[in-house]
Amino acid sequence: MDTLTPPGPSRPEGFAALHPLLQHHVVNTLGWPGLRALQEQTIRPLLDGQDALLLAPTAGGKTEAAVFPVLSRMATDDWAGLTVLYVTPLKALLNNLSERLSDYADWMGRRVAVWHGDVGESRRRAIRADPPDILLTTPESIEAMLASTKTDHRRLFGELRAVVIDEVHAFAGDDRGWHLSALLARLEYLVGRPLQRIGMSATVGNPVELLRWLQGGVDGRPGRVIAPDIDLDGPRTPPPAGDAEVVVDAVETLDSAAVLLSKLYRGGKRLVFVDSRRQAEELASMLGQASVDVYLSHSSLSAEERRRSEQAFAEARDCVIVATSTLELGIDVGDLDRMIQIGAPNTVSSFLQRLGRTGRRPGTVRNCLFIATEPDHLLRTLGLLHAWGSGYVEPVVPPPVPLHLVAQQIMAALLQEGALPRYGWQERWASSPLMSIDTLERPAELVVDFLLERGYLNVDGGTMFLGPNAEAVFGRRHFMDLLTTFAMPRQFTVFEGRREVGTVEWRALSDVEGPIRLLLAGRSWQVTDINWPRHQVQVEMVDSGGKAQYGFGGADIGQAIAQGMKAVLLGELPEQIRLTARARAALADDQDRLRHTASVHGPVWSTAGKAPQWWTWEGSAANRRYTAALGPALGIELTPQHGVVRPDSISLHPHTPIAAAAERLEFWSALPEEDRPLPDVHQTLIKKLKFSEALPIEWAQKVISQRLTS
Incomplete structure (x- = not known):
């Protein structure tokens, strides 16, 4: 539970506006002497039904800032049925929040439920039959609910009043954000009223623009950015020296980093971030062989395996958990002593999210040890820290020309409604900028024309239906491919007996001479059987020899970090950091080698x-x-x-x-x-753009080209 700094002897006006029962529990159940500044300032605007973007550091009490006023409105205005959706980017984050939000709802005689891809059909039936007051979910699950013939959409969503979006920056910067924006518009069309939209984030470089995006770009909606610790009108300010303990080290290999980590900070809880699932598996295996109590978290582990690791890590003391970005977004793994980064994240925003996992206990400060293990790591790390040291945070900008998502949304809406009018269908997305000419650089109607031309849609008497080609291309497993905006390589589920361990990509099983050994969940496995039609693999544990193989394309580096790299070569080091002797020697080598380039x-x-x-x-x-x-x-x-x-x-x-x-x-x-x-686009990139089959090839090329250069 987050701790509170007492605001002073008297309770400010916002707290007094909460429902009396909620006030009682804040004081007597939680034992809080008052609310934080963000929580206090949020109450009045949210009680008035305004949209809001709440900004505060990780563990800054954003969840309560959003949920307490919503629960008050629920009680005061006598909301009944499913009235609030709470949306997050990760299933694990939903699971993590469920118990806390259930406790808050219980105070008010209300119920919370979770719906995502790991929730079984029996639990879904119960939600349909007796909807909770608050439903924790993901955009993909909302789409699945709308597309399902088992769901009475108007009964389930008919009383909806508000949507809370956690880690909103993680949506807005990619296609999941366009998807979420379109879903909110369709929900508003379904229920016939605007929904209060509340977004939360720790790190945003352009909060006013992000609020505008959150509101669907619609004029006249009341809303505000609430950020007590940020001067929205002033220049960016560097973090003060001493605000965080940031150390940079450099070693030659990941093996050397494992040896270093096996000796550092013994007796404490260490969270180690890496750039890829392969690196996570390899490092966890190395640490395990060095007798370190190590746990693992990444997206290819089974839900049970992730929960086991995260719970064990939360309860342990002298241990390490190795993670990809899955643990970046607010998942509670208890009090951390140290955060360690192998290499560097690609954005200052990611670094701030990760840094915020530490320094939560009184008397501790935020901290991070960077360990460079590859030739480019050190300069990239220092470029990132130079940008951070200047106060820079990336603006969150939606990807340009999402033409492929227009096609997806039209077909998904047809799954939901069965048919759409040939003209006037745009009304369903009136409160989203997805369908606007400014967004698409052409009328959205042209996408419909192409879908009709290619047989993805049919028209009969002024009404549109899904056509035979839509079924042929997207109809697998009841159109499951239409429910998500991100494409995944072909996955095989790995079982030890009946226990699911996780997933591997097909490439780990193909063109391998001799016995196949996998590295998964930090352990080595011998493949004993592959069921190709069902995409399942049976394994048994072995001592060593496993390999982790996942597709990984290096992410882009932005201008601010690249400029920071140049500044470091020219001798500018941020005063907020400390370099070890190894890092200083490596930096001197880089400067000798590259000084002539800057x-x-x-x-x-x-x-x-x-x-x-x-x-x-x-x-x-x-x-x-x-x-x-x-x-x-x-x-x-x-x-x-x-x-x-x-x-x-x-x-x-x-x-x-x-x-x-x-x-x-x-x-x-x-x-x-x-x-x-624009850059020439290779055919393999077009195939990776989901729903590219529903666009003319030159449009798909332009989508990718503009995104590569934005």
Whole structure:
């Protein structure tokens, strides 16, 4: 439970506005002497029905700030039935919140239930038959409820009044945000009234714009950003030195990091973040072999395995839990002593989320030890910390031109309603910007025209229905593919007897000579049988030799971090951090090797290698734009058009004159934005864009190109 700092001798006005029964339990059941500033300031606006974006650090009491006023409204206005949806990005976060929110609801004689992909059909039947007052769920589960023929949508959702969205930044920055925005609009159309929208986040660089997105871009909706510790109108301010203990170290390999971790901070609880599931498995196995009490959390573990690890870690003391971003978003694993990061996250926002897991006990400070294990890790880490040290946090920006999600939403709405009018169907999304010309750069009606042309939709008498091609492409398992916006590689479920351990991708089982050994849940397994049609694998435990193999594409690095990397090369280190002797030596090597690539005057041309390089230090997206400018669309190809794009530099073809490239870039920069070429998109990327089959190929290419350069 979060602790409270007493606000003073008198209870401020907001607390007095809560329902008397809720006031009683806050004081007598929780034993709180008062509310935090965020909780106090949130009460009046939420009781008045305003939309709100609540901003506070991790463990800052945001859940109570949102839920207490909503429970008060529920009692005062005599809400009945399912009136509140509480939406989070992760199933594990729903499970984690369920007990706490159930306790709060019990005070008021209300009920809470959870619905996500791991909830069985018997529990779902009970929810349909007797809906709770608050339902904890995900966007994908809302879509599944709307699409289900077992659900009476109007009975289940007819009394809905409010939606609380936890970790709203995790939605708004990708396609799940477009999906959620569209679902909220469809729910409002279904119930015939606006729903109060309450979002919560710890780290946002553009809160006013995010509130506007949360409200669906609709004018006239009352709403406000509530952030007691943030000056929304002032310049960004660096975190004060001493506010957090941040140390940077460097070793040569992950094995060396495991040895270091086996000796550091013994007797305490350590949370170690890594960049990938493969790295998580490998590090956990190494730590286990070093006799460390180690647990594991990532998305390919079974729900039971994750719960076991997280519960054991929460109750243990001298232990380590190794995690991917699954433990970044608010899941309570108890009081942490140390947070350790192998490599670096790709955003300051992620770092702040992870840093906020520590320093919760009185007398402790937030802390993080970064350990660089690969050549690029150290400079990227220091670039990230330079951006953080300047007070920077990334703005949350929805992905551009979500044309594929327009197709998904139209087909999903047809699953829900059975039919849509040929004209006027846009009304269902009136309170979302998804269907607007500004968002799509063309009328949404053109997407419908293409779906009709390709047989995904049929028209009869002015009414649209799902067509035969929609069934052929998306009809597997009752159109399950239409319920989620993210694509996953083919998964095989791994069983030890009847116990589910987790999942592996097909590539871990294909083209393997000899016995197959997997590394999963930090342990090695020998594959004894593969049921290819059912996508199931039987295993037995072995001592060693397992391998973890998951697809992993390096994420983009933004401009602020890339600029931070350049600043570090030029000698600017954030004062809020400390480097170990190893890290200082490694940084000195990097500076000797790369100092010639960085200048305070702008990009630098270099001919030191096999091919000329342009050192921009502007980030991945900007360098893709420059790569397209130097491609065949504007003349002779001057730089390779496919392959990994670095955040720091672009390599020209060997023997390309620098003057020719500089002239091309000058010509490109003078072009109007709409005339500048976009990157060429490989066919494999189009296949990875979910629902790309429902778009003309040139539209799918444009969706991907604009996202690669935004």
